[in-house]
Amino acid sequence: MYLENRNIRKVASIIILIAFIFTNTTYAEPSDRSFFKNKKVDYEKLSTQRENQLQQKKSVLQGEDASKKEERKKKAVRVLQSHIQDLSQIHIPSELGRVTEVYQSPTEGAPLVVHIQDLHTNPEGQFNEASILEILIKDYDMNLVCSEGAEGEVDTSSVSSFPDAEVREKTAKLFVNSGELTAEEYISITKYPDLPIWGIEDKDVYFKNIIDFNKIMKYSPQSQVFISQAKEALEKLKQKVYTRELLDLDEKEEAYENEKIETDEYLKHLASYIQKFSIPTSRYKNVTLLNETMLQKSLINNEKIIHDSQNLLLNLQSALSAKSNRKAMDELMVKAQLFKDQKISPFSFYSYLKDLALKHMPDKIANYPDLNEFVGYLTKVNSLDTTQLFNEMEDLAFEIKQRVANTDEQKDLITALRNIKFLKCFFNLKVSNEELDYYLANRESHEVGFFESFLKPTLKKYNISSFVDYNPNLIDLHLEELEDFYKTVKERDVAMIKNAAREIARRNVKVAALVAGGFHTKGITRMLRDKGWSYIVVSPYSSTEIDEENYKYLLSGKRKPISELIEELDGAR
Secondary structure, rough: HHHHHHHHHHOOOOOHHHHHHHOOOOOEEEOOOOOOOOOOOOOOEEEOOOEEEEEEHHHHHHHHOOOHHHHHHHHHHHHHHHHOHHHHOOOOOOOOEEEEEEEOOOOOOOEEEEEEEOOOOOOHHHHHHHHHHHHHHHHHOOOOEEEEEEEEEEHHHHHHOOOOOOHHHHHHHHHHHHOOOOOOHHHHHHOOOOEEEEEEOOOHHHHHHHHHHHHHHHHHHHHHHHHHHHHHHHHHHHHHHHOHHHHHHHHHHHHHHHHOOHHHHHHHHHHHHHHHHHHHHHHHHHHHHHHHHHHOOOOOOHHHHHHHHHHHHHHHHHHHHHOOOOHHHHHHHHHHHHHOOOOOHHHHHHHHHHHHHHOOHHHHHHHHHHHHHHHHHHHHHHHHOHHHHHHHHHHHHHHHHHHOOOOOHHHHHHHOOOOOOHHHHHHHHOOOOHHHHHHHHHHHHHHHHHHHHHHHHHHHHOOOOOOOOHHHHHHHHHHHHHHHHHHHHHHHHHHHHHHHHHHHHHHHHOOEEEEEEEHHHHHHHHHHHHHHOEEEEEEEOOOOOOHHHHHHHHHHHOOOOOOOHHHHHHHHH
16 A cells, blocks of 8 residues: 555656646747847747646645745745856746846855846836845845935835835835836735835936936937938938948848748848958957757747657656656656746756756767757756857848958948947937947947048039038037046946945845846946856846936926826736
C-alpha cells in the first residue's frame, strides 16, 4: 500500500509539473514589430496545450497536499531571494517591461539599485512601472524608491490615508492620467503607504534645467520652421541626386520606421550589405547576433520543443526517483511554478532544465535535439544588448548608404538628411546620449552654413524651387544653449546618484529602485559601477507614446483643467 501511494504521488507530481509548464509557456525574442516604437523587444507565445490540460491541471492541483504547497511557496521565495546573488536571473514579465542591462558587483554585499527608465506622462507606462515596483517589493524586499523630479521625502499620506480605497484608486488614476502623479506615488497611495519614496534631485540644479527647458520651448517653434524648410528641400533633391539603390535603401528605412515592414525583412536587407561590402561585424555585434537569431527562429518547431520537453521531464522524474533525490525533484517543481508565474525567464528555466539533465542523465541529452537548439536560441536572445542594438541599426543604415553613394553630392545629401533629423529632435529635447555624441563630434555640419552651402548650389543645379530661410540665428544662436541644457542634465545625474547613495546608506537598504528617464541611464549606470554597486536597468513597456503636450505643460507649470481630466477618466472606463 505504501509503495502504491508513493507511485501515485510520483505520477501526480509529474502531471502537475507538465501541466504547470505547458499551459503557460512563453519564450523571449525580438518582436517582428517593435524596435522604433517604444524601443522595446516584445515576447511571443509558444504553442500551448489544449483546454483539457488546463482542466487536468486544476483537478490535480486541488488534490495536492496543502502543506506541500506551502512548503513549495517558501522554497520559491528562497529561490527568488537567491537571484540577488545572480542578477541575470531577475525577470520582469514581458507585458510590463524587460531587463535591458545587468551589472553584478564583485563586492560581496554591495547594494542593488534597480534603475527603472521612467516613461514621463505616459499612463500605460506608469501603471506598468507600478506593477514592476510591486514585483520588486514582493519578491526582492525592495524598500526604498529614489525618485527623479523631487527633493527629500515624498509624502503621499494626504491621499494614502483616506479610508475609502475606491476613492483613493480613482483619485490616483486621475492624477496618473494627468501626468501629475508618478508610478511610485500611485503604488504608495493605492497599496503600500509605508513605502519610502525619496526625491534625489538637487533643487537648484533641477530648477535650472526647468528654466532652460522653458526658454528653449519659446524659441523652438521658430527654429523648427528652418528645420522643416530645409527638410523639405532635401527631400526634393533625393529624386535628382540619389541612385535607384539609394532610393530603395531610403524607402526600406522609412517603411521600417513607420512599421510598414517587419523587423526580420529589414534586418535581412541590411545584413546583405554587410556581406556585400565586407563590413566588419565587430562594429555591429548585436545586429549580427539578432540576424542569427532570426535565422534560427525560422528553424524552431514549437510542437517538437514541447514534445522534447515533456519526454525530458518524464525521464528526469524517473532518473531522480531512481536516485531517491527528492530535493532535486522539489526544486524542479518550484522552478516550474516560478516559470509558470513569469517569475523567472524562459532562458533561465530551460537552461536549468538542460543543466539538470546533463547532471543526472548526461548520456541522453543528445536525444532532445529540438530542445537543445531552443536553449541555444534563447542563449543568443538573452545576450542581446537591445539599447546598443538600436544604435547599431541606425549607424549601419547610415554606413551602408555612404558606401553605396557614388559621388560626394550623394554623400553630402545623406549626411544633411541625418543631421536635419537630429536637429528636429534636438530642438524638441528628445535625443539620446549616442545621438548627442555624434552631434558634438560633427557640430559644424549641424549649423545653418552647412545646409546653405549644400542646398543653394544643388537646388539651382537641378532647377528646384524651394524656399529656405538661412538666418543663422534660427539655429546657430541656440546650439550652445541646447548643449548647456544637456550639460545640466548630466549634472543632475551626479546629484541624483549622490543623494540616492546617501539615503541608501542611511537606511542600510540592500535593494532600492531608482526611477529616472532613459537619458540619465548612461550616467547613472557609470557612476553606480564606479561605486562598486550592483544594478539592473528595466525598460517598462508601453504601446502608446508619451503625451508631449501634457509633458510640456507640466514642466512649464501649466495643468489641464480638473473637469477635463475627470471627463477623460470617465470616458476611458
